[in-house]
Amino acid sequence: MINFIEPDLRKLTGSFLILLTILFATFYLVSNPSPRITLNGAGSSFVNPLMSSWADDYHLLHPDIRINYASIGSGGGIQQLMSKTVDFGASDAPLNSEEFETLGNPLHLPVTVGGVVVAYNLPGIGDGLRLSGSVLADIFLGKITAWDDARIQSLNPGLSLPSENILVVHRSDGSGTTFVFSDYLSHVSNDWKEKVGTGKSLSWPTGIGGKGNEGVTAAIVGNEYSIGYIELSYAITNQLSTVALENKAGEFVQANSSTIQAAVDNSAASLPAGKEPWENVTLVDAPGFGSYPISSFVYVLIYQDLNNLASYEAAQTLVDFLWYIIHDGQALADPLYYVPLADSVVAINEQTLTLVTYNGQALEVPSPIQK
Amino acid sequence: MANEKNTANSLLSSLASSDLSAKSLADKWFAPAMYLLGAGIPLVLSFLYLFTLIKESWLAITAFGLRLFTQTSWDPIQNNYGVFTFIYGTLVTSFIAIIISLPLGIMVATFVYEYVPPNLRVTVRNSLDLLAGIPSVIYGLWGIFVLIPFLKRSVYPGLGVVFPPVQSAIGNSIFSASIVLSIMIMPILVSIIVEGFDTVPQSLREAMYGLGATRWEVTKHVVVGTTKPTIAAATLLALGRALGETMAVTMVIGNSNNPPSSFFAIFEPGQTISSLLANEFSEASGALYLSTLFELALVLLVLTSIVNILGILIVKRLKQSYGGQ
Numbered sequence: 104m105i106n107f108i109e110p111d112l113r114k115l116t117g118s119f120l121i122l123l124t125i126l127f128a129t130f131y132l133v134s135n136p137s138p139r140i141t142l143n144g145a146g147s148s149f150v151n152p153l154m155s156s157w158a159d160d161y162h163l164l165h166p167d168i169r170i171n172y173a174s175i176g177s178g179g180g181i182q183q184l185m186s187k188t189v190d191f192g193a194s195d196a197p198l199n200s201e202e203f204e205t206l207g208n209p210l211h212l213p214v215t216v217g218g219v220v221v222a223y224n225l226p227g228i229g230d231g232l233r234l235s236g237s238v239l240a241d242i243f244l245g246k247i248t249a250w251d252d253a254r255i256q257s258l259n260p261g262l263s264l265p266s267e268n269i270l271v272v273h274r275s276d277g278s279g280t281t282f283v284f285s286d287y288l289s290h291v292s293n294d295w296k297e298k299v300g301t302g303k304s305l306s307w308p309t310g311i312g313g314k315g316n317e318g319v320t321a322a323i324v325g326n327e328y329s330i331g332y333i334e335l336s337y338a339i340t341n342q343l344s345t346v347a348l349e350n351k352a353g354e355f356v357q358a359n360s361s362t363i364q365a366a367v368d369n370s371a372a373s374l375p376a377g378k379e380p381w382e383n384v385t386l387v388d389a390p391g392f393g394s395y396p397i398s399s400f401v402y403v404l405i406y407q408d409l410n411n412l413a414s415y416e417a418a419q420t421l422v423d424f425l426w427y428i429i430h431d432g433q434a435l436a437d438p439l440y441y442v443p444l445a446d447s448v449v450a451i452n453e454q455t456l457t458l459v460t461y462n463g464q465a466l467e468v469p470s471p472i473q474k
Numbered sequence: 475m476a477n478e479k480n481t482a483n484s485l486l487s488s489l490a491s492s493d494l495s496a497k498s499l500a501d502k503w504f505a506p507a508m509y510l511l512g513a514g515i516p517l518v519l520s521f522l523y524l525f526t527l528i529k530e531s532w533l534a535i536t537a538f539g540l541r542l543f544t545q546t547s548w549d550p551i552q553n554n555y556g557v558f559t560f561i562y563g564t565l566v567t568s569f570i571a572i573i574i575s576l577p578l579g580i581m582v583a584t585f586v587y588e589y590v591p592p593n594l595r596v597t598v599r600n601s602l603d604l605l606a607g608i609p610s611v612i613y614g615l616w617g618i619f620v621l622i623p624f625l626k627r628s629v630y631p632g633l634g635v636v637f638p639p640v641q642s643a644i645g646n647s648i649f650s651a652s653i654v655l656s657i658m659i660m661p662i663l664v665s666i667i668v669e670g671f672d673t674v675p676q677s678l679r680e681a682m683y684g685l686g687a688t689r690w691e692v693t694k695h696v697v698v699g700t701t702k703p704t705i706a707a708a709t710l711l712a713l714g715r716a717l718g719e720t721m722a723v724t725m726v727i728g729n730s731n732n733p734p735s736s737f738f739a740i741f742e743p744g745q746t747i748s749s750l751l752a753n754e755f756s757e758a759s760g761a762l763y764l765s766t767l768f769e770l771a772l773v774l775l776v777l778t779s780i781v782n783i784l785g786i787l788i789v790k791r792l793k794q795s796y797g798g799q
Binding site: 175177179278301303304305306309311322 | 548550642644753756757758
């Protein structure tokens with residue numbers, strides 16, 4: 104190719120070593136002093152913005168403590184907790200019975216609530232298209248293929264829907280969001296329950312896949328006449344039109360803090376204790392007025408005995424961090440479009456934290472805040 | 475030049491002056507050490523790699539057997555897996571990419587070698603190297619934001635008149651992925667082919683000109699004709715890259731695990747092996763699910779190996795028939 108100049112090895116090595124020294128010096132100088140305690144967590148990408156926020160805030164409050172969180176997806180978090188390479192996991196989906204047994208009955212701590220919205224790209228049609236659960240299921244099953252289908256039109260008498268084909272967008276990667284969405288569809292459609300079912304990765308009958316919430320959002324934005332499901336925050340930040348979904352009480356509800364809160368309040372009565380299986384806990388298709396039908400907890404999962412942690416002090420730090428999350432940390436939820444926990448759920452978590460031990464030794468938990 | 479002279483001088487003086495016994499001792503250890511490292515490290519790593527893949531996929535191999543390759547459903551909930559769709563996607567995208575980029579690549583290489591104005595030569599060659607170094611994510615982003623809208627707005631409407639299924643095609647499809655792949659592999663193809671052209675002895679070309687051949691005839695018969703082994707090797711290298719390409723493909727292919735509706739359904743969304751693995755691996759839980767994904771990785775490894783072996787055989791054959799240029 105071009106003339107190859109014979110390098111002067113001595114000069115090259117010398118400059119390379121100098122470069123290395125500069126790099127190392129820089130890293131050493133700018134890096135923070137090593138924290139006294141480091142905790143590692145991994146899991147749900149949905150809760151990542153909020154979890155990072157909590158980790159940063161806690162570090163400001165306690166500069167000698169560092170919390171690391173790796174957003175690798177709910178399934179990944181559970182895997183890592185199983186192999187004890189992390190101190191805590193986070194998942195949008197509760198553990199199923201197989202996972203619960205393999206992990207030896209770990210503790211579930213719901214830390215926040217999120218909503219999955221159905222976003223669409225219909226030129227000329229504004230926000231708030233009305234859909235019922237069964238119509239939505241049939242769209243995702245590929246049974247309803249055109250936007251001007253009679254069933255959609257009858258729910259939206261005031262709109263003139265185009266006669267274009269519906270482009271369904273789903274997740275290509277395994278996802279807690281998919282779990283929540285498919286859980287909802289299984290509740291409202293027996294057809295869906297039999298043909299596809301509930302899970303993080305599904306055999307989708309139709310549509311294209313986008314990677315991550317970002318991929319689905321990009322696909323909806325980039326393709327007209329498309330419809331897909333994403334977390335609430337993505338719809339808000341990208342200003343996508345969202346469906347007003349029919350809830351169990353027969354109202355057409357949009358997702359926002361109060362409707363998701365209503366869904367939690369109307370389901371809270373049936374929540375188990377932290378050490379019990381949470382496999383059957385679901386906020387989808389919640390009863391009651393004003394409930395948004397596709398809401399979900401995000402759980403932090405920890406072993407009941409924290410002997411997988413490095414020391415008693417580390418275990419105590421984890422408990423303190425979790426206490427912070429369910430109390431002061433909740434104030435950070437709203438600006439990031441997450442919904443803070445209801446008092447009833449906080450109370451359940453407080454009880455759960457009193458059960459945590461380290462090598463059989465109980466850990467200190469502040470006494471529950473009196474109302 | 476001065477540098478070479480210096481190194482040569484210092485080598486000679488060290489040869490003359492150093493202690494013979496010490497030198498032969500170092501020599502004794504040098505060759506075996508090089509053998510050990512040079513042959514040992516790749517062999518050990520390859521073996522470990524293969525061993526891990528086979529061990530982890532054993533569960534899926536025994537559970538499904540050959541059924542895996544003919545089934546088309548990919549259902550993690552029922553734990554029923556079939557990889558036909560992904561093998562189809564991988565092979566079709568790679569082969570279409572080669573079909574597009576090979577003729578174009580040879581043409582570009584010929585231009586770069588033969589026809590480019592001398593003052594542009596360095597610029598053109600350097601920009602080719604630059605293209606080869608662009609990360610695949612950038613190609614994927616280009617595919618999403620430039621290629622797909624272009625296809626949907628400008629190409630498909632016109633093409634749809636001749637070929638009706640294209641009319642309603644969405645942008646994300648096997649075809650889009652093939653185009654992105656062909657652009658990705660072209661720089662590699664061109665670089666290697668141009669290097670091959672460089673090895674054509676000037677005497678051959680001069681002889682042809684002397685016999686009265688035109689520039690085109692010289693290019694066609696001598697330059698391209700005698701470098702067929704290099705072109706074959708370049709094609710297979712490019713094919714190997716195309717088979718394993720993940721990021722760019724996953725962004726434009728549509729990620730649809732449903733089987734193709736017909737053999738020529740290239741304008742429908744599809745899925746390749748590497749794209750599927752990138753999507754589903756980190757969230758997969760469940761022994762059989764994970765094991766099947768490992769088996770898919772093994773399939774991809776075997777596929778790439780077959781392509782490489784075929785390549786070596788073809789190159790060998792061509793070298794023989796062209797008298798070992």
